[in-house]
Amino acid sequence: MDFLKRLRRYPVALAAGLCILAVVLTALFAPVLAPYDPDEMDTATRFAPLGTPGHWLGTDEFGRDILSRIIYGSRVSLLVAFTAVAVALAAGGVLGVLAGFSGGVADVLLMRLMDLLFAIPALMVALGVVGLLGPSAFSVVVALGVAYTPLFARIARSAVVGVRSAAYIEAARAMGASPARLIRCEVLPNILPILLVQVTASLAWGILDEASLGFLGLGVQPPTSSWGAMLTTGRQYMYQAPSIALFAGAAVLVVVFAFNLFGDGLRDLLDPRSSR
Amino acid sequence: MPLLEVDDLEAAFLFADRTVRAVNGVSFAVEAGEIVGLIGESGSGKSVTVQSILRLLPSPGRIVRGAIRLNGVNLLDLSREQMRQVRGRRIAMVVQDALAALNPVIPIGEQIADVFLAHTQVKRQTAWEKAVGMLRRVGISAAEERARHYAHEFSGGMQQRTVIAAALACTPELIIADEPTTALDVTVQQQILALLQQARSELGSAILYISHDLAVVTHLCDRILIMYAGEIVEQGPTRTLFRSPKHPYTQGLLASIPSLHGDVQEYLPAIPGLPPNAAALPTGCRFAARCTFVQERCRAHHPELVSVGSHHAVRCILYEATTP
Numbered sequence: 001m002d003f004l005k006r007l008r009r010y011p012v013a014l015a016a017g018l019c020i021l022a023v024v025l026t027a028l029f030a031p032v033l034a035p036y037d038p039d040e041m042d043t044a045t046r047f048a049p050l051g052t053p054g055h056w057l058g059t060d061e062f063g064r065d066i067l068s069r070i071i072y073g074s075r076v077s078l079l080v081a082f083t084a085v086a087v088a089l090a091a092g093g094v095l096g097v098l099a100g101f102s103g104g105v106a107d108v109l110l111m112r113l114m115d116l117l118f119a120i121p122a123l124m125v126a127l128g129v130v131g132l133l134g135p136s137a138f139s140v141v142v143a144l145g146v147a148y149t150p151l152f153a154r155i156a157r158s159a160v161v162g163v164r165s166a167a168y169i170e171a172a173r174a175m176g177a178s179p180a181r182l183i184r185c186e187v188l189p190n191i192l193p194i195l196l197v198q199v200t201a202s203l204a205w206g207i208l209d210e211a212s213l214g215f216l217g218l219g220v221q222p223p224t225s226s227w228g229a230m231l232t233t234g235r236q237y238m239y240q241a242p243s244i245a246l247f248a249g250a251a252v253l254v255v256v257f258a259f260n261l262f263g264d265g266l267r268d269l270l271d272p273r274s275s276r
Numbered sequence: 277m278p279l280l281e282v283d284d285l286e287a288a289f290l291f292a293d294r295t296v297r298a299v300n301g302v303s304f305a306v307e308a309g310e311i312v313g314l315i316g317e318s319g320s321g322k323s324v325t326v327q328s329i330l331r332l333l334p335s336p337g338r339i340v341r342g343a344i345r346l347n348g349v350n351l352l353d354l355s356r357e358q359m360r361q362v363r364g365r366r367i368a369m370v371v372q373d374a375l376a377a378l379n380p381v382i383p384i385g386e387q388i389a390d391v392f393l394a395h396t397q398v399k400r401q402t403a404w405e406k407a408v409g410m411l412r413r414v415g416i417s418a419a420e421e422r423a424r425h426y427a428h429e430f431s432g433g434m435q436q437r438t439v440i441a442a443a444l445a446c447t448p449e450l451i452i453a454d455e456p457t458t459a460l461d462v463t464v465q466q467q468i469l470a471l472l473q474q475a476r477s478e479l480g481s482a483i484l485y486i487s488h489d490l491a492v493v494t495h496l497c498d499r500i501l502i503m504y505a506g507e508i509v510e511q512g513p514t515r516t517l518f519r520s521p522k523h524p525y526t527q528g529l530l531a532s533i534p535s536l537h538g539d540v541q542e543y544l545p546a547i548p549g550l551p552p553n554a555a556a557l558p559t560g561c562r563f564a565a566r567c568t569f570v571q572e573r574c575r576a577h578h579p580e581l582v583s584v585g586s587h588h589a590v591r592c593i594l595y596e597a598t599t600p
């Protein structure tokens with residue numbers, strides 16, 4: 001409740017948050033909201049233009065309703081992005097906290113490994129993983145999860161190092177807190193806001209990268225609709241039916257933008273020292 | 277048997293290129309319910325002594341020799357887990373910088389509750405209620421509401437009260453207070469000292485009070501230990517030490533306290549010079565270089581701590597001759 005009350009003081013973040021909520025609800029209630037079955041073909045109405053009654057955003061090369069496909073596409077985008085970021089947060093968070101808290105050889109080894117992974121662009125890592133596992137939603141989750149892990153590991157580690165030698169950690173140790181308790185009760189609450197902000201930023205990247213992989217044909221396979229795959233087909237029919245690429249692109253843009261704005265607001269909001 | 281017995285403690289920092297001998301053969305005891313002041317200037321080894329007692333010496337610090345007994349049990353023999361059980365429950369710590377000692381992102385009450393949770397099998401709700409009770413006990417008004425606040429919303433005095441509340445949480449047998457009033461203004465200082473005295477009388481906790489300021493501890497402590505360059509140079513009951521200080525260093529310290537009685541002094545006498553480098557300690561008396569009564573023998577001979585009265589001992593060549 002306190003959180004929502006404070007969120008009101010950040011109107012941009014609030015708007016972005018509502019936008020994300022709307023997209024999440026759209027994904028959840030896709031069967032109710034979508035006017036048509038997204039995979040239903042109708043050769044009679046191929047490439048229906050924008051504003052056609054019944055197909056307000058038009059139809060694609062198989063006569064499928066674009067609005068319905070975008071609505072269903074949000075499921076793939078969000079599910080893949082959320083799961084991939086959750087995987088990266090769990091793996092990177094654990095590795096980073098361990099490295100930062102233990103220090104010494106473990107720290108050096110873990111972080112150099114992460115640096116190695118970090119040196120390769122995320123999309124390249126993802127391409128490699130998808131190449132190994134074959135294109136599917138599952139491989140995209142694994143691929144992006146692996147690709148984002150070093151980022152979370154680094155952020156978690158530097159945050160832990162920042163608080164590790166703080167006087168209140170020493171004080172808690174002097175009051176008999178065990179290492180596990182120190183991490184859980186003293187370190188985690190301090191680094192959680194930082195990680196949470198990174199989560200929202202990474203969700204934006206996740207949606208963008210999922211679309212990129214989809215665009216390259218490495219994401220979910222047809223006929224399942226995804227925003228990235230719609231951009232690919234939309235590119236081919238750019239002149240006959242610009243609305244395919246246009247609205248898929250707009251969906252990606254809006255969601256990515258919303259996550260970024262929400263992340264910015266969250267960063268200010270979660271700092272108890274911020275007085276706004 | 278004394279509550280705490282530090283026996284011939286020697287702690288050093290073993291750097292690659294040099295060894296800093298921070299504490300050299302320190303022995304003292306604290307009886308149950310007693311308030312003992314450990315006085316010394318920066319670098320005299322008082323903080324290292326405390327860190328050794330809690331076995332929390334920062335790397336590369338090592339306890340080279342000696343024993344630290346709590347009710348006869350040598351803490352240096354305990355396992356990590358057993359030692360963890362001692363910290364906070366049997367020996368609690370109050371530090372100088374209370375704001376830094378409190379976690380900035382966790383409400384005050386929860387931090388005190390965490391001490392209960394670390395040492396006792398209580399539910400979170402019970403721990404929270406106990407924490408609020410502790411805050412009330414250390415004189416924080418509207419404790420229930422205040423417990424939900426963060427450290428930066430508290431005044432300096434309230435922050436220190438909170439740290440004391442956390443220290444008193446498990447009714448420790450010994451409270452180590454490391455300069456808890458240094459960062460506070462004088463009126464608040466008195467309140468904190470009164471609070472510590474109250475802790476002794478209500479809970480029966482003994483207090484080891486670390487300070488560089490002899491004036492602050494006079495009314496609080498039963499007994500005083502003066503540390504200089506890693507060793508105790510004089511120890512005795514507070515009254516005795518003030519009436520007849522024996523060691524030239526103690527005399528110098530007392531002379532540098534401004535007096536409210538008698539003539540206004542033009543200037544406060546200061547002890548000239550600096551303490552010796554702990555990485556290269558002199559062979560003779562460690563205070564020799566700054567001592568007004570220094571003799572030739574002082575530079576070669578390292579004096580022993582000798583008794584000069586009941587519970588009064590001093591480490592100075594001037595008094596060594598009187599005992600065989």
